[in-house]
Amino acid sequence: MSEKAFQDYYPADLSHCYGCGNNNAHGHQIKSFWDGEETVAEFNPLPEHTAIPGFVYGGLIASLIDCHGTGSASAAAYKAAGRELGSEPALRFVTANLNVDFLAPTPMGQTLKLRGTITECKEKKVVVDITVSAGETVCAKGRVIAVKMPASMAS
Numbered sequence: 001m002s003e004k005a006f007q008d009y010y011p012a013d014l015s016h017c018y019g020c021g022n023n024n025a026h027g028h029q030i031k032s033f034w035d036g037e038e039t040v041a042e043f044n045p046l047p048e049h050t051a052i053p054g055f056v057y058g059g060l061i062a063s064l065i066d067c068h069g070t071g072s073a074s075a076a077a078y079k080a081a082g083r084e085l086g087s088e089p090a091l092r093f094v095t096a097n098l099n100v101d102f103l104a105p106t107p108m109g110q111t112l113k114l115r116g117t118i119t120e121c122k123e124k125k126v127v128v129d130i131t132v133s134a135g136e137t138v139c140a141k142g143r144v145i146a147v148k149m150p151a152s153m154a155s
């Protein structure tokens with residue numbers, strides 16, 4: 001995909017997140033995009049992301065939901081403000097609450113597809129509902145409550 005991901009617009013000094021930071025060589029570096037009014041991301045779990053042989057670790061799934069959620073929140077805030085992604089001042093969101101339901105065992109060896117719906121979008125808080133699917137099976141669903149990053153988290 002040649003389109004820039006939401007996370008590619010994060011400023012370099014805030015791109016170290018284990019889930020989505022471009023500057024974290026050991027992280028997941030997930031990439032989120034718009035698909036109409038929804039947001040999408042894909043991830044291919046590695047062998048080290050195993051829970052039980054053949055199945056994906058739930059913590060990884062939570063991490064993917066977390067960072068697809070905060071990325072989607074930022075993109076939704078820019079959209080609501082009628083602004084270009086990445087324009088200054090930056091609209092940065094962190095996770096206030098993360099809730100995950102594991103609905104079915106998640107198989108290794110398949111691309112996981114995340115799909116997000118912006119359920120609520122206010123100036124300071126964005127709520128994103130997300131599904132994680134392997135093939136036709138929705139393996140997990142989650143909700144991220146993302147809140148504007150406090151000044152105390154900026155270096």
Ligand SMILES: CCCCCCCCCC(=O)SCCNC(=O)CCNC(=O)[C@H](O)C(C)(C)COP(=O)(O)OP(=O)(O)OC[C@H]1O[C@@H](n2cnc3c(N)ncnc32)[C@H](O)[C@@H]1OP(=O)(O)O
Binds near residue numbers: 020066096124149
């Ligand atoms: C561009 C750069 C971004 C890159 C980073 C990506 C991040 C990746 C995801 C992460 O892992 S972030 C790291 C984990 N998160 C944190 O460390 C956040 C720690 N918590 C805080 O700093 C504060 O608690 C927080 C900023 C989340 C909220 O404090 P505030 O004082 O700003 O919130 P406030 O009390 O004003 O509430 C604002 C709204 O959020 C709601 N809210 C706040 N905390 C909540 C909570 N814990 N659960 C549910 N809702 C919550 C609150 O009810 C309210 O909703 P309403 O407007 O509808 O009334």
